[in-house]
Amino acid sequence: MRFGSWIILGVAALGLMTLSAEEAWAQQRKPPYFASITAGKARMRTGPGRNYPASWLYQRSDLPIRVIDIYGEWRKVQDPDGTEGWMQVNLLSDRRTAIVTGQIVELRAQPRSSAKVNWRAAPGVVGRISRCSDGWCYFDARGRGGYVEQGRIWGTDPNETVP
Missing domain, CATH: 2.30.30.40 (SH3 Domains)
Structure with a gap:
């Protein structure tokens, strides 16, 4: 294996470790807890899966949300207006806002x-x-x-x- 290939593999492994740390944070928390939307655009869905229709499109990163339930990589959340729905965990951050x-x-x-x-x-x-x-x-x-x-x-x- 060439030196350049090792660098690519190392960078890929580092990316996996970062993702794992983020997933670990998400799995350790027990609801209810506050988090924030990390993405510039994030869809809230009617159920815990991409096959469920989107009920809202949030276009405001750092918006605070309350996580009220967990289902795999999905979080049931409540926004400041009281609207509830499901979001993928990778759209959320532990940053308090x-x-x-x-x-x-x-x-x-x-x-x-x-x-x-x-x-x-x-x-x-x-x-x-x-x-x-x-x-x-x-x-x-x-x-x-x-x-x-x-x-x-x-x-x-x-x-x-x-x-």
Whole structure:
């Protein structure tokens, strides 16, 4: 076997290891849990298979979803509006995101209501979340971040702690 063939085999094996790690994450989680849509376009289906008709086409990566059931490589999910359906696991990520609900929210410099307001975010804005505790989450919408009250976003359980 030539040296170039070994490189190709090595790259292929690395790709398989990456896929296996992603599948391992998906298999280890027990529902319900939050995840996000990783693909720019993702179809929600009426059942767990490509033979089921698509009920929605999501064109918004990072949209938070709640995984509520598992069937093989398919996940039954619920979107922020409460719509339920099935998505392939490879369309999902463990990246934690949230969406602003209700009214405009204030993103604060510290996790308290008296802290300085850094930014404001309108309903429907999606951002990545981290450091959720004591009813506050750090919410970052494309580099504009701050602490938001956990009850003002959808993508975490009430009083959930996110490391």
